[in-house]
Amino acid sequence: MNLTLYVWRQKNARxxxxxxxxxxxxxxxxxxxxxxxxxxxxxxxxxxEDPIAFDHDCREGICGSCGMMINxxxxxxxxxxxxxxxxxxxxxxxxxxxxxPWRSDAFPVVRDLIVDRSALDRIIQAGGxxxxxxxxxPEANAxxxxxxxxxxxxxxAACIGCGACVAACPNGSxxxxxxxxxxxxxxxxxxxxxxxxxxxxxxxxxxAEGFGSCTMHxxxxxxxxxxxxxxxxxxxxxxxxxxxLARQVKGLDTTIPHSESS
Amino acid sequence: MELNSKTPSGxxxxxxxxxxxxxxxxxxxxxxxxxIIVLGSGLAGASAAATLAELGYNVxxxxxxxxxxxxxxxxxxxxxxxxxxxxxxxxxIYRLFYDxxxxxxxxxxxxxxxxxxxxxxxxIDQSVAQGVPFAREYSGLLDNRSFGGxxxxxxxxxxxxxxxxxxxxxxxALERQIDLGKVTMLPRMEMLDLVVIEGRxxxxxxxxxxxxxxxxxxxxxxxxxxGGYGNIYYLSTNAKNSNAxxxxxxxxxxxxxxxxxxxxxxxxxxxxxxxxxxxxTLMSESLRNDGRIWVPQKKGDQRPPRExxxxxxxxxxxxxxxxxxxLVPRDVASRAAKEVCDEGRGVGDSGxxxxxxxxxxxKCLGADVVREKYGNxxxxxxxxxxxxxxxxxxxIYPAVHYTMGGLWVDYNLMSTIAxxxxxxxxxxxxxxxxxxxxxxxxxGLADGYFVIPHTINDYLATTEIERADITHPAFRQMExxxxxxxxxxxxxxxxxxxxSFHQELGKLLWDHCGMVRNEQGLKYxxxxxxxxxxxxxxxxxxxxxxxxxxxxxxxxxRVADFLELAELMCYDALExxxxxxxxxxxxxxTADGEPQRNDEHYCYVSAWKxxxxxxxxxxxxxxxxxxxxxxxxxxxx
Numbered sequence: 021m022n023l024t025l026y027v028w029r030q031k032n033a034r035x036x037x038x039x040x041x042x043x044x045x046x047x048x049x050x051x052x053x054x055x056x057x058x059x060x061x062x063x064x065x066x067x068x069e070d071p072i073a074f075d076h077d078c079r080e081g082i083c084g085s086c087g088m089m090i091n092x093x094x095x096x097x098x099x100x101x102x103x104x105x106x107x108x109x110x111x112x113x114x115x116x117x118x119x120x121p122w123r124s125d126a127f128p129v130v131r132d133l134i135v136d137r138s139a140l141d142r143i144i145q146a147g148g149x150x151x152x153x154x155x156x157x158p159e160a161n162a163x164x165x166x167x168x169x170x171x172x173x174x175x176x177a178a179c180i181g182c183g184a185c186v187a188a189c190p191n192g193s194x195x196x197x198x199x200x201x202x203x204x205x206x207x208x209x210x211x212x213x214x215x216x217x218x219x220x221x222x223x224x225x226x227x228a229e230g231f232g233s234c235t236m237h238x239x240x241x242x243x244x245x246x247x248x249x250x251x252x253x254x255x256x257x258x259x260x261x262x263x264x265l266a267r268q269v270k271g272l273d274t275t276i277p278h279s280e281s282s
Numbered sequence: 283m284e285l286n287s288k289t290p291s292g293x294x295x296x297x298x299x300x301x302x303x304x305x306x307x308x309x310x311x312x313x314x315x316x317x318i319i320v321l322g323s324g325l326a327g328a329s330a331a332a333t334l335a336e337l338g339y340n341v342x343x344x345x346x347x348x349x350x351x352x353x354x355x356x357x358x359x360x361x362x363x364x365x366x367x368x369x370x371x372x373x374x375i376y377r378l379f380y381d382x383x384x385x386x387x388x389x390x391x392x393x394x395x396x397x398x399x400x401x402x403x404x405x406i407d408q409s410v411a412q413g414v415p416f417a418r419e420y421s422g423l424l425d426n427r428s429f430g431g432x433x434x435x436x437x438x439x440x441x442x443x444x445x446x447x448x449x450x451x452x453x454x455a456l457e458r459q460i461d462l463g464k465v466t467m468l469p470r471m472e473m474l475d476l477v478v479i480e481g482r483x484x485x486x487x488x489x490x491x492x493x494x495x496x497x498x499x500x501x502x503x504x505x506x507x508x509g510g511y512g513n514i515y516y517l518s519t520n521a522k523n524s525n526a527x528x529x530x531x532x533x534x535x536x537x538x539x540x541x542x543x544x545x546x547x548x549x550x551x552x553x554x555x556x557x558x559x560x561x562x563t564l565m566s567e568s569l570r571n572d573g574r575i576w577v578p579q580k581k582g583d584q585r586p587p588r589e590x591x592x593x594x595x596x597x598x599x600x601x602x603x604x605x606x607x608x609l610v611p612r613d614v615a616s617r618a619a620k621e622v623c624d625e626g627r628g629v630g631d632s633g634x635x636x637x638x639x640x641x642x643x644x645k646c647l648g649a650d651v652v653r654e655k656y657g658n659x660x661x662x663x664x665x666x667x668x669x670x671x672x673x674x675x676x677x678i679y680p681a682v683h684y685t686m687g688g689l690w691v692d693y694n695l696m697s698t699i700a701x702x703x704x705x706x707x708x709x710x711x712x713x714x715x716x717x718x719x720x721x722x723x724x725x726g727l728a729d730g731y732f733v734i735p736h737t738i739n740d741y742l743a744t745t746e747i748e749r750a751d752i753t754h755p756a757f758r759q760m761e762x763x764x765x766x767x768x769x770x771x772x773x774x775x776x777x778x779x780x781x782s783f784h785q786e787l788g789k790l791l792w793d794h795c796g797m798v799r800n801e802q803g804l805k806y807x808x809x810x811x812x813x814x815x816x817x818x819x820x821x822x823x824x825x826x827x828x829x830x831x832x833x834x835x836x837x838x839x840r841v842a843d844f845l846e847l848a849e850l851m852c853y854d855a856l857e858x859x860x861x862x863x864x865x866x867x868x869x870x871x872t873a874d875g876e877p878q879r880n881d882e883h884y885c886y887v888s889a890w891k892x893x894x895x896x897x898x899x900x901x902x903x904x905x906x907x908x909x910x911x912x913x914x915x916x917x918x919x
Contacts, residue, residue: 077352082357159407170417
């Protein structure tokens, strides 16, 4: 295959970026999208030019490192597929492909196609965990979890934190990312004691990072490489409402921490 | 150099208890006075960093990824072992211990393996409490499945994403400590050297991968959890950026490197399709629970698999190993696949592939049950190959997956440099010459959650350590060395890509230090590697500068270290004139092609020490004694 690429090149966070044209010739349809970029980069290096910088690591669709806008779609045209698992057989010979970094205020560009997604880590820091220190856990089978609940929690927990949901959202919202973690932990019995404060803190952190609000465009669900459902956003909204009401009606919900109920 | 394993006294089941009682403690009130550096944020690193912070230490945790959640533990698919005996099928701590020692072909330290089996049960408890959504039965109880090399069901799993879910558990524990201010996380940082002062590890020099700034960091103890070096083969199931730089730098500063030639070749990976291939993708070993492996009886049989009648198929694992069948350990399954392909019976365009067939499972269990168990793996296979495994058998071939070799550590997981602890895949680990499936996650978390927190306590409590800071001349000197090395790479100014050197090295190792080794091939490799290395330092093309994000430069530094480590692997493989586990020397095999171990002469851990001035590395031996699992031929027939 012979392709024409237009790729976003930007030296660093402070400099201006622009789209640059490259010819990607003799590309095999069995290559992954990133292998196609590898080949383009080898040719650039041979000419003494800076290769296109992009994040990637496992190349198995699970680490969440890679991700780019491919013809305006986060992770490209194949559904439920991260960029590293997208293969060139999904493109036509002589096609023109536009490749850009994730676009969101909360994800500043670091270089070329690499963006800073540390805001997602900070949402988890705000409460996306169960506070259990090593050594204090009860016997694993002491608490039963129905198969349906465990499966649903797993559906939510499958998030790889790639940020495609944010990039695809017209509002730049991280509601799918946050909703998935809130739901995963709120569904499980182990997550109950911190359930209320968790959602309040995580949503506050999400807002503080500059992510937009969710207005249910559902673009996030369409591009999510793990096919995570917007149902989890609805669940997060319910959790948020529940916790907010409980906070207002003092003493009704024991899961509210002292600092917030006093 | 003295190799003191510091194995505790007493009967095997009491050793860890005895050690925990002997060890000195640091008072909770004093822990905040100590700084600990943790390198890597995979299962071992994240669990160690979080747990040390929970105890009250000040932790700095480094990773090269943009987030600790992306460490390559995330890609582990199949599961994690634990001796819970929930299936009532005869499992016990002793059996897990026995299976692991035998699976490792009697080349691991008994006391370490026993401790691992003991701790395995706590890991499941801990992970469940963190909210890891393990697979459950309709009763609400935890589900189990089987893995290779064992005859019980002791593997816990979360679909085909067990590594991801366990890592997220550890990552969330880590993020909680970051929020509490007990861990400072330094992502996109790469350790480029170790600072040793008066024989103790006191700090590191790291490069900020965004700005290129080279910075020193000091601490009272350092924990290396930077994973394995399987990426040295270029094509492997490891993440593209996995590297050996941290352990290799530590080796060059005095840490012994144990069993470097022990590399695990995983039998079920998607075969190579072209020269542009950048990595290989694993298909979980769990698939061997229900998939049947076969090749045609006839050489060069090009018929589509469905047209090959049952009688003309060779289910070679079931034929050769009737009691374990398709669930033999990885080394055995890989060699068997190579053997049938070498005979000309391999499938696919390259002839380097065997079928992994689910027809019988779909017939017997129904497509829905198969989808429930393996759906995401089937989808992944189809995305990569454009073939539907519900209709056509998968084609698989062995690929480099894991390294049992790594830095030598004593029972307390401390290397031969005082204050430098090594955990997870980065150490020479508990797996001997072959790791059983679902044991890597177990070991990483055992080391991080339950071993290192105790042994570091003891080190800090019993050692008089002056507070070192980065103004110490040793830091300045090392910083200068690191800067000069980066400059040297940038100054090469050649015209061959770094990747092409990596590919050349990988091919050489795969051919001569891979699934099968022999003296002639290894000697050739030992002579060839320095030539590639010289050519690299003369002709590698490293574009861009040092004070910016430069992925070519990052890669070049890692490949430069691989080019040195490769030679050590070959020396080790040459020296070990026996076959054991993954290390199959053609000269040493039984009449029916099984590895011929030589316990009389090679029942030891090879620990190599770096020698300066281009001398050959020096071999030290830690003899292995087996008081519980008696040395016996390893049979899965």
